[in-house]
Amino acid sequence: MQILLTNTGKRFNREWIFRHVNYQFTGGKRYAITGSNGSGKSTLLQVIAGALTHNEGKVEMSVDDRSILEENVHKQISLAAPYLELIEEMTADEFLRFHHQFKALTLSSAAALAAVQLEKAANKQIRYFSSGMKQRLKLAQAFFCEAPVLLLDEPTTNLDVEGIALYQQLIADHTHNKLVIVSSNDQQEYHFCEDILEIAAYK
Numbered sequence: 001m002q003i004l005l006t007n008t009g010k011r012f013n014r015e016w017i018f019r020h021v022n023y024q025f026t027g028g029k030r031y032a033i034t035g036s037n038g039s040g041k042s043t044l045l046q047v048i049a050g051a052l053t054h055n056e057g058k059v060e061m062s063v064d065d066r067s068i069l070e071e072n073v074h075k076q077i078s079l080a081a082p083y084l085e086l087i088e089e090m091t092a093d094e095f096l097r098f099h100h101q102f103k104a105l106t107l108s109s110a111a112a113l114a115a116v117q118l119e120k121a122a123n124k125q126i127r128y129f130s131s132g133m134k135q136r137l138k139l140a141q142a143f144f145c146e147a148p149v150l151l152l153d154e155p156t157t158n159l160d161v162e163g164i165a166l167y168q169q170l171i172a173d174h175t176h177n178k179l180v181i182v183s184s185n186d187q188q189e190y191h192f193c194e195d196i197l198e199i200a201a202y203k
Helices: 041-049 070-076 092-100 109-115 131-143 161-174
Strands: 002-012 015-026 030-034 056-063 077-080 149-153 179-183 195-198
Touching: 002 041, 015 041, 015 056, 015 179, 030 041, 041 077, 041 149, 041 179, 056 070, 070 077, 077 131, 092 109, 092 131, 109 131, 131 149, 131 161
Parallel strands: 030 179, 030 195, 077 149, 149 179
Antiparallel strands: 002 015, 002 056
């Protein structure tokens, strides 16, 4: 798995968020996109995910030198981010089962919830979850998705000390052979990454 950015740029109105990004992400490695608040690191992650359209350059994904069509990119990616909404009328179990219809999970719903210590809340509606519980559910949906690319945007948002330790354990146990990209300015979220892309270098 490879993701290749060639002269990639994104602007909102007349303001360029980043420009001339030339970078290659390779499967099995872990990368961090760092920068101050509002610097554009989350925007770049969304461009990589295909959630936002870039204004110049290319974003290409390939497996074994075979290009993946733009309409199929979403099948290769799982994403956890603070701005992603959960279906709050569903229970946690219903949400993961619903998600499984679109992207297969590597664990059963029950096992995935147990892995993020939400097994006792499996049949509770998400609207009654605390912010930390919602973040754990987002991590379960992302980490246990059968996709080769894992994108994490500020992954410990709303997590307490125990939740942060859980995140670190998920990274250690469930990211083997995945391409992991973390958007963060908090080192405890990306200290395991081998390569760092500093977004300020592309202004």
